[in-house]
Amino acid sequence: MKEMIKMVVVLTILSAFSGGLLASVRNGTKEKIENQELTFVKGPAIKTILAGASNDPIKDRFKIKDGDIENIFFVGVFDGKPSTVVFEVSGKGFADAFGLMVGINVETDKITSIGVTTHKETPGLGEKAKSDPSFAAQFQGLSPEKEMKVTNDGGAINAISGATITSRAVCVAATEACGIYKKIKPQIQEKLKEFSK
Amino acid sequence: MAKSIAKEFTKGLWDEIPPFRLVLGLCPVLGVTTTMQNGIGMGLATTFVLICSNILVSALRNIIPAKVRIACFIIIIATFVTVVELLMQAFTYQLFLQLGMFIPLIVVNCIVLGRAEAFAFKNNVLLSTVDGLGMGLGFTISLGALGGVREILGTGTFYGHALFGASFHPFAFMVQAPGAFLCLGLMLCIMNMFGEK
Numbered sequence: 288m289k290e291m292i293k294m295v296v297v298l299t300i301l302s303a304f305s306g307g308l309l310a311s312v313r314n315g316t317k318e319k320i321e322n323q324e325l326t327f328v329k330g331p332a333i334k335t336i337l338a339g340a341s342n343d344p345i346k347d348r349f350k351i352k353d354g355d356i357e358n359i360f361f362v363g364v365f366d367g368k369p370s371t372v373v374f375e376v377s378g379k380g381f382a383d384a385f386g387l388m389v390g391i392n393v394e395t396d397k398i399t400s401i402g403v404t405t406h407k408e409t410p411g412l413g414e415k416a417k418s419d420p421s422f423a424a425q426f427q428g429l430s431p432e433k434e435m436k437v438t439n440d441g442g443a444i445n446a447i448s449g450a451t452i453t454s455r456a457v458c459v460a461a462t463e464a465c466g467i468y469k470k471i472k473p474q475i476q477e478k479l480k481e482f483s484k
Numbered sequence: 485m486a487k488s489i490a491k492e493f494t495k496g497l498w499d500e501i502p503p504f505r506l507v508l509g510l511c512p513v514l515g516v517t518t519t520m521q522n523g524i525g526m527g528l529a530t531t532f533v534l535i536c537s538n539i540l541v542s543a544l545r546n547i548i549p550a551k552v553r554i555a556c557f558i559i560i561i562a563t564f565v566t567v568v569e570l571l572m573q574a575f576t577y578q579l580f581l582q583l584g585m586f587i588p589l590i591v592v593n594c595i596v597l598g599r600a601e602a603f604a605f606k607n608n609v610l611l612s613t614v615d616g617l618g619m620g621l622g623f624t625i626s627l628g629a630l631g632g633v634r635e636i637l638g639t640g641t642f643y644g645h646a647l648f649g650a651s652f653h654p655f656a657f658m659v660q661a662p663g664a665f666l667c668l669g670l671m672l673c674i675m676n677m678f679g680e681k
Contacts, residue, residue, distance in 0.1 A: 316574035
């Protein structure tokens with residue numbers, strides 16, 4: 288009995304101590320991690336998608352609520368017109384959820400580009416969805432009306448070799464983004480008017 | 485005493501160098517060593533966890549009841565792994581993105597648990613620290629070497645710098661999982677040739 292109590296006490300104290308330590312480390316690094324994410328993950332993806340925009344897309348952003356989910360839209364101004372919006376959706380990858388930035392031109396109704404942000408895909412394989420620009424380039428100019436699929440499933444997207452699951456997941460996420468876009472397009476257009484000068 | 489400290493330190497660097505001599509913790513060894521930088525980064529993260537968990541396990545070895553020792557080890561190890569994960573996100577974000585899911589997997593790395601059980605639980609704090617440091621550095625060197633070989637053959641670069649001219653065609657097999665097994669096997673073979681008594 289005495290041993291039993293000792294086991295419970297030791298485990299409890301140890302767990303409580305771990306929890307406390309983790310909470311303090313978490314609090315101490317939270318702000319820094321958020322900054323890192325914006326500069327290293329979302330920032331580059333947004334800037335690549337909106338390359339050539341005359342404004343700062345990270346600053347020019349707005350939010351639209353769709354049901355319970357609030358999406359942040361980053362605006363790209365081209366030739367004086369706020370024509371492109373970029374927003375993030377999450378997909379279910381091979382290892383874990385990943386973030387996908389999708390840029391859509393509101394005037395022509397076409398995908399301008401996509402870019403993977405946070406991910407936990409296998410380095411060297413699924414990770415190429417982020418690092419290999421030729422994969423993302425395939426989404427350029429596609430219409431949001433059509434569902435995107437890899438060639439194995441009868442679609443037009445060539446999957447990354449060795450990472451079919453990741454490629455498929457990117458397609459699903461991109462299609463989902465298009466769904467969101469179609470649903471709230473009027474609201475997006477309304478908001479975009481604020482950015483035209 | 486001084487002699488045994490030196491012995492505990494150097495055993496991790498050659499005689500019992502993980503993963504070559506112990507052939508433990510192969511998951512990260514095979515998974516992350518696609519480049520030398522990844523290998524070294526992973527090695528250093530593991531070293532940190534190894535030293536911290538060894539110190540704590542050793543300091544608490546008279547308090548932790550033997551029957552729940554594994555549970556206690558896991559709590560301690562998991563705590564430090566999460567600390568490393570948060571710190572890497574805050575300070576070396578790009579490396580964190582490269583290593584992805586392999587960082588949380590340090591929790592189940594046999595080397596860390598193995599050292600806690602086989603060494604730290606039976607020895608004093610000083611010896612355990614030295615043991616953790618030696619084993620960790622050995623692990624880092626191994627991963628760096630394996631990553632280096634695979635990077636040179638698989639992508640034609642060394643620590644990110646291009647080695648060969650444009651005519652070099654990378655042996656992509658080496659950066660994929662089967663290449664890792666092959667490379668590890670050959671390195672083990674070479675080490676055994678030299679280590680034969």
